[in-house]
Amino acid sequence: MNDANARERIKAGLKRTLNDLSRLHGISGFEQSVVRYTQTRFGEYVDDVETDRYGNITATKRGRATTAPRLMVSAHMDEIGFIVKGIEPNGYLRFDRIGGAGDALLSCRKVDVKGHFGLIGSVSGHLGSADQLSRVTPLKELYIDVGACSAEQVAAMGIAIGDPVSFVGELAEFSGGDRVCGKGMDDRAGLAILIQVLSELKGEMPHGSVHAVATVLEQVGHRGAAMAAYRIKPDYAIAIDGVPAGDTPDLSSTKDVPCTMGKGAVVLLATSSGDINVRGNIAHPAMKRFVLEAAGREVPYQFATTIGRGSTEAGLVHMSRDGIPAISIGVPRRYSYSPHEMIDLNDAAAAVDLIVRFVRGMEGHGDLGFL
Structure with missing residues (x-):
């Protein structure tokens, strides 16, 4: 995304979607209004949209090669x-x-x-x-x-x-930049990124099939992602979610979370939800390699770990069936679990660019082995 005009267009699209999403209410188990909105938005960009009995939505882009790996990219619709x-x-x-x-x-x-x-x-x-x-x-x-x-x-x-x-916390913009805040950025920001990725890929046929999944019940244990992964049977997966930023005066970007707003998309290398390393994910080496190849020198990104400070849907997706290589990509987010969670649209645009490049590079993703 070297074109400055393309970058501004993507940020404008993200802002419009976030403005819509911040007005919707959809706590875990009550995501109906967000499901209806997302069904409509997904339908603008793909031919096949399915919703299961719990509300997980799958938008499928069929690939050129039927034997190519199947990719699942997920973001959750529910909020606390x-x-x-x-x-x-x-x-x-x-x-x-x-x-x-x-x-x-x-x-x-x-x-x-x-x-x-x-x-x-x-x-x-x-x-x-x-x-x-x-x-x-x-x-x-x-x-x-x-x-x-x-x-x-x-x-x-x-x-x-x-x-x-x-x-209640509708989208608000800060003066002099691209930073916004609103309720439910966890994970409405990820959902906006997923929708924008599909918009950027509209009309393209990837090498392998891509299954964009908007999930339910993440805030209470990543349940929707587990349901979807079992049904879709992907060969590899990306979970999109926010990452607590460690760059405020009450935190340290070295002692707490190595994640700074404005420095690009976050590639999560290790996550867990408790004091011990459970209910999380350690980035699969092949997935890390593919993500870094996609980023190259053009996409700004930063590494982070959140051991004991939160996990993503990759925590359950990677354990589905006989194991699914997985990684998490997200954006820094300040003031998590408040009505006014804050992100930088430049970071979100970098995440869009990174995932789009990943999809366009699927032809080179033949080796999903651990070694």
């Missing part, structure tokens, strides 16, 4: 959020967590409750004790105010136990 677990007689809602939003990020946040505006309540600044005002309120003590005065009024609004709750 909450679920209504109880309704107080005076109309306040109690809720549980779906995904990883930390307690410190919750008080006084705007939320959507099944299409109704709400606020996560907090003790008044004038009435709270010094202890109350200085401590982080745990989720079990929090409540949601939807403007109702009774449980009966809540019921009349159509809100019930089990209904989804998501952050």
